Amino acid sequence: MIKIRASTRKDGERVMDIWRRAVDATHDFLSPDDRRDIEKEVSGFLPGAPLWVAIDSRDRAVAFMLLGGSHMEALFVDPAHRGSGVGRALVRHALSICPNLTTDLNEQNAQAVGFYARMGFQPTGRSETDGQGRCYPLIHLRNVGET
Template identity: 30%
Template structure:
């Protein structure tokens, strides 16, 4: 169970279809902050892809504060397909709690982060992810780092 944040009652629970609008709002506000280099056209296409392609194929968990979704993590097996926290709720441990939850259900994890996203890269480095390779993210044309979190190396 997540730690209480300023008297609020946080819950990490499975995504439900009624969470879609809130999840998209979290994604868009966090994406604009973390990915200012992505084109509006790319973001618009991703906004369509989230409910049509990504969510049906992912195990998604939302972080809820007082019945409001403020963050989420989507897993494709051991791949973190997405982790986003509403910017007004960042730096409060929500991302860490979501990642801890993912580790508890999946163990070792891998993900990709844009090279030009220093906030995301810093979060993953602080959490214990290590870089495997850098490559081009074909859909956006921007470089990404492939990272891995190994539970055996953090014991």
Template identity: 35%
Template structure:
């Protein structure tokens, strides 16, 4: 895919349904460790997120959202891509934006999400802590990561 007609734009409610669809498709493609019940419960939480509570930016081509990133207090809280665009450097494009423009330097990743963990480690994030459960108390350990100085 050509990346010359791809923009990073601030989230607006016009993008909401596309963002929710991308979240669902991305999680189904990458979070195989979730039980069906947990997926549905998390989906309900995500559907109720006020994306204006974060610095959310959408990667767009024309008016189609290909992925999005959300940052709060210099922490990447969400980074999701449409699986159709995995492996094309677009996740890195979003992360570059968050690090350079939003000064993001930390994030959490599910320990079972091995591909995301490898992506963040390759980018320069180091694990600084491991939790036993996720933030909702489910049995999905989180790895807290911080960007190492280069």
């Protein structure tokens, strides 16, 4: 059984570790300079952000999600726990809070594209750049029901 709870300050270092490992496993399209710059930005807010974390039996975070209203701002799973249902559990948790959930994902992240399609998300639009204006196209998604 996957347990989900609100994050605490003590999760900050572990959340950053999950972010680094997940990005390195799935975002091979990032240039080294952009990867470094994005980590600087993320490390400034993520450890203290109000996250939902999926935890293991020792209360150690294995994945996290950031919600902003009805928009999922981030979902990252430790690569050692991919395929275990933890990402699905976090998305279902978000849907229980926000049934009209939206999210954005990097178009080049083929693994995420497939995951969100299986979770019932459909494209609603596309941007040529990411939220910081970098040349990484985003797909805008809305959940219409799990497939």
